[in-house]
Amino acid sequence: MSDDAYVVGELTAGELDDSAEELAALLVETVRAGASVGFLAPLAPEEAAAWWRALGPDVAAGRLVLWTARTRVGGRLAGTVQLRPATTANGRHRGEVAKLMVHPADRGQRLAGRLLAALEARAVALGIRLLVLDTETGSPAERLYEAAGWSRVGSVPDFAADPTGTLRPTTIFFKSPTDRAAPTDRAAVTG
Numbered sequence: 001m002s003d004d005a006y007v008v009g010e011l012t013a014g015e016l017d018d019s020a021e022e023l024a025a026l027l028v029e030t031v032r033a034g035a036s037v038g039f040l041a042p043l044a045p046e047e048a049a050a051w052w053r054a055l056g057p058d059v060a061a062g063r064l065v066l067w068t069a070r071t072r073v074g075g076r077l078a079g080t081v082q083l084r085p086a087t088t089a090n091g092r093h094r095g096e097v098a099k100l101m102v103h104p105a106d107r108g109q110r111l112a113g114r115l116l117a118a119l120e121a122r123a124v125a126l127g128i129r130l131l132v133l134d135t136e137t138g139s140p141a142e143r144l145y146e147a148a149g150w151s152r153v154g155s156v157p158d159f160a161a162d163p164t165g166t167l168r169p170t171t172i173f174f175k176s177p178t179d180r181a182a183p184t185d186r187a188a189v190t191g
Contacts, residue, residue, distance in 0.1 A: 006078055006111055008069045008118045013060035017053060019068065022077040024048035030101045031163045036136040037099055041163035063087060067118050069111050078106040081115040085126060095123055097133040112144055120177035131177055137169040150175045
């Protein structure tokens, strides 16, 4: 598929609620595929849907900004990413990137890069000058962020459990949202 085969858009709280089952299916598939995004396998679809719905108040209040990517033809959910602007008085210049997921059928289409570009543009509009994220060390997502111009801070051993429950190291990255690079989509997720 080409870049124009997808539509990337920001979700409102109402749209999030309407899309919760689709987002849950993407999350379940992502965890099943071994990505470390905060959940253990097997993840029940009901648990995943409840998790997505619980984000609604944060989206409505602006404490969380959420994007989805859908196929232009048919509107199938292909990916998602989140931005969590910091709320502390001394940290309002920064935000955290979370839960970047691309459906396995859509990987290799530079979709992760498009989702990150939408997030970075919104971050700039919000006055966010620093983005941070963490991802499993050695994962395809780590290579994605490196290719996208993110700077590695370091690695923390045994930071989070992967979907099997095994503790894994996590790499922490940062980037100014005005430092644009052309990322490729070689990864599925970041935690």
